[in-house]
Amino acid sequence: MKQAMHWIGFADCDLFVLQTVAALALLFAIHTYQPSPFFVLDEIDAALDANNVARVANYIREKTRDTAQGAFQSIVISLKDNFFEKADALVGVCRDSDLGCSATLTFDLNRFVG
DSSP states (O other), X not given: OHHHHHTTTOTTOOHHHHHHHHHHHHHHHHHXXXXXXXXXXESTTTTOOHHHHHHHHHHHHHHHHOOSXXXXXXXXXXXXXXXXXXXXXXXXXXXETTTTEEEEEEEEOGGGOO
């Protein structure tokens, strides 16, 4: 089976990586057919290596700026730096001990783009 997968560039990937890439390909193919203006993607990069995380992050960034086909907005929940680097904004959620509830911190990264 590894030899059959080699031609698509996934010879050294494990099953979780292949399943994740296939699921994302299906999601984005459906989006191409029937666009949605908004995505919430929760840790879609958990099984991906750094190269595939960068590919997915670049694809999402490109599609959020593609006004010809109608750009979509996305919230990606991730713990990987490759997604942080491509983000327009970062939102952190932390516990506020004084108020006894959660608080959010938002960083607009667009003003740091040079």
